Amino acid sequence: MTARAVEASAPVGRETGTSFWSRAWQNHAPGYLFLLPWFIGFFGLTIGPILTSFYLSFTDFDLLTSPDWVGADNYIRMFTNDRNFAASMRVTLVFVVFSVPMKLAFALCIAMLLNRGMRGLPVYRALFYLPSLLGASVAIAILWRTIFARDGLVNDFLSIFGIAGPSWISNPRTSLWTLIILSVWQFGSPMIIFLAGLRQIPADMYEAASLDGASKWRQFWKITLPLLTPVVFFNAIIQTIEAFKSFTPAFIISSGQGGPINSTLFYTLYLYNEAFAFFRMGYASALAWFLLLLIACFTAFSFLTSRFWVHYDD
Amino acid sequence: MTTDVRRLTLVENRSQNSHAWKRVRSITVHTLLIGASILMLYPLLWMLAASVRPQNEIFTSPSIIPSEISFDAFVRGWNGVRISFSVFFANSFVIAILAVTGNLITCSLAAYAFARLEFAGRKFWFAMMLMTLMLPYQVVLIPQYILFRQLGWVDTILPLVAPKFLAVDAFFIFLMVQFFRGIPRELDEAAQMDGCSPWRIYWKIMMPLSLPVMTTAAIFTFIWTWDDFFAPLIYLNNMKQYTVMLGLRTFLDSTGESDYGGLFAMSVLSLVPIFVFFLAFQRLLIEGIATTGMKR
Numbered sequence: 001m002t003a004r005a006v007e008a009s010a011p012v013g014r015e016t017g018t019s020f021w022s023r024a025w026q027n028h029a030p031g032y033l034f035l036l037p038w039f040i041g042f043f044g045l046t047i048g049p050i051l052t053s054f055y056l057s058f059t060d061f062d063l064l065t066s067p068d069w070v071g072a073d074n075y076i077r078m079f080t081n082d083r084n085f086a087a088s089m090r091v092t093l094v095f096v097v098f099s100v101p102m103k104l105a106f107a108l109c110i111a112m113l114l115n116r117g118m119r120g121l122p123v124y125r126a127l128f129y130l131p132s133l134l135g136a137s138v139a140i141a142i143l144w145r146t147i148f149a150r151d152g153l154v155n156d157f158l159s160i161f162g163i164a165g166p167s168w169i170s171n172p173r174t175s176l177w178t179l180i181i182l183s184v185w186q187f188g189s190p191m192i193i194f195l196a197g198l199r200q201i202p203a204d205m206y207e208a209a210s211l212d213g214a215s216k217w218r219q220f221w222k223i224t225l226p227l228l229t230p231v232v233f234f235n236a237i238i239q240t241i242e243a244f245k246s247f248t249p250a251f252i253i254s255s256g257q258g259g260p261i262n263s264t265l266f267y268t269l270y271l272y273n274e275a276f277a278f279f280r281m282g283y284a285s286a287l288a289w290f291l292l293l294l295i296a297c298f299t300a301f302s303f304l305t306s307r308f309w310v311h312y313d314d
Numbered sequence: 315m316t317t318d319v320r321r322l323t324l325v326e327n328r329s330q331n332s333h334a335w336k337r338v339r340s341i342t343v344h345t346l347l348i349g350a351s352i353l354m355l356y357p358l359l360w361m362l363a364a365s366v367r368p369q370n371e372i373f374t375s376p377s378i379i380p381s382e383i384s385f386d387a388f389v390r391g392w393n394g395v396r397i398s399f400s401v402f403f404a405n406s407f408v409i410a411i412l413a414v415t416g417n418l419i420t421c422s423l424a425a426y427a428f429a430r431l432e433f434a435g436r437k438f439w440f441a442m443m444l445m446t447l448m449l450p451y452q453v454v455l456i457p458q459y460i461l462f463r464q465l466g467w468v469d470t471i472l473p474l475v476a477p478k479f480l481a482v483d484a485f486f487i488f489l490m491v492q493f494f495r496g497i498p499r500e501l502d503e504a505a506q507m508d509g510c511s512p513w514r515i516y517w518k519i520m521m522p523l524s525l526p527v528m529t530t531a532a533i534f535t536f537i538w539t540w541d542d543f544f545a546p547l548i549y550l551n552n553m554k555q556y557t558v559m560l561g562l563r564t565f566l567d568s569t570g571e572s573d574y575g576g577l578f579a580m581s582v583l584s585l586v587p588i589f590v591f592f593l594a595f596q597r598l599l600i601e602g603i604a605t606t607g608m609k610r
Contacts, residue, residue, distance in 0.1 A: 050454060
């Protein structure tokens with residue numbers, strides 16, 4: 001029986017209540033039909049590739065000849081015999097550990113300042129949001145590369161105060177910081193989420209607290225922050241995952257090399273080079289799987305510890 | 315009487331004081347915020363200035379006021395690399411518009427199923443969909459590349475747009491599910507009573523009511539596709555197919571160091587579509603982020 005025929009017979013089935021199959025079809029088929037494109041994508045472009053890359057991570061594969069099984073060699077090499085892997089891990093962790101908290105702190109500070117039903121709120125909110133919207137672009141990475149160059153905007157400013165700044169981009173001690181600043185600069189979207197969260201906190205809580213003589217500072221620590229922890233938690237997870245996946249700025253600023261001296265060799269950049277510059281697809285798959293595990297562990301850990309610090313009121 | 319008056323003046327004084335105190339605080343906060351906005355937007359304004367000022371002026375002062383304005387850099391930049399930027403812009407627009415079309419159709423179909431239809435395993439598949447939100451792209455990258463290569467799709471735009479017709483951007487499914495859940499159920503229940511098929515309910519009831527969320531999804535898809543650098547970098551090797559982002563990178567690598575004016579002019583132009591959407595729809599964009607917590 002074709003699908004069309006089943007569909008046509010379905011109403012009859014309902015009226016007589018005889019055919020179990022036609023009723024089942026009528027109840028469940030529409031859902032699966034609406035999901036059909038998603039199912040194809042989910043299995044063909046997500047689940048299939050995840051499993052394939054898991055398999056490839058145990059092989060040596062150059063894209064031209066068929067994959068050679070090498071067991072856990074790729075993983076062993078990552079941890080015992082690959083300085084670039086260690087460097088990229090360090091760079092990425094430093095980036096995540098510094099950029100995410102700074103970005104969230106900025107976002108929260110500005111959101112607190114904006115959350116007083118103040119005049120011009122929509123204008124400020126839009127202005128602060130603009131960098132988030134533009135920031136991922138190649139154009140902004142190019143801009144960053146030039147303003148932190150030796151004769152760039154930053155040093156032009158510093159020279160007003162008689163400071164001759166270095167080339168921030170080509171100095172391995174500062175290059176990663178230019179990328180951290182670029183990330184913090186885009187604090188607009190977590191700020192908007194904080195603003196939405198702040199609006200949920202009932203005003204009478206503050207009124208009651210100030211009647212009891214609680215200072216603004218105390219109110220922040222005792223009311224605002226605890227009630228905002230679900231939003232902090234959400235923002236922290238999203239921003240951390242995004243930071244782990246960051247690619248374009250490091251690629252543009254270091255011309256795809258992750259230099260100077262691997263100081264901006266983001267994990268994703270290293271993976272890209274292994275896969276598409278050296279065609280070590282097996283090794284790159286192992287790198288990708290390790291990234292997946294890292295993100296999964298981080299997320300699981302966050303959720304497990306969240307009940308100790310995230311405030312959910314029911 | 316006298317005590318009353320005294321008390322009254324005291325109260326008045328205090329309220330005047332607190333009034334003045336409030337003013338001072340408001341001025342301080344505004345000064346702080348204006349200062350912060352200028353600091354944040356300064357690099358963008360500087361880039362805009364650099365694209366219209368004389369080349370030799372770009373790196374001499376931190377000022378953003380050009381001594382004279384000329385649009386030469388835009389003309390130079392437009393033909394700054396072997397192939398003109400009109401080709402890159404056309405490619406980027408085609409890719410972005412196809413991506414928007416794909417996302418709107420397939421994500422809304424999936425979202426409607428998750429939000430409104432009853433079927434076995436709905437919760438399970440919904441959870442699976444949410445899991446893919448967290449997934450790093452890198453873990454599917456290499457097998458996808460191998461697949462598209464076997465299909466002969468490398469060096470075409472198909473790897474960039476075909477996945478959008480398979481609802482791979484789980485983010486937008488989630489966004490639409492949230493919106494659909496807010497539409498009163500009575501509407502589609504009444505239609506169902508009248509014998510409307512799920513397809514008709516989706517098309518005649520849900521879609522017309524979903525203009526805001528569809529617009530938000532369309533704009534974000536456009537901007538993210540427009541901005542995307544990684545996928546074009548991997549799949550497009552022929553310069554005739556380059557997107558604006560790849561064109562900019564080529565410009566930077568080839569002549570960028572000698573023609574900063576042209577490079578900045580093209581960088582500014584590459585941001586124009588995003589900026590236009592920002593001006594026209596910033597309220598929608600901000601609402602979209604606030605309700606779902608979008609990443610950027």
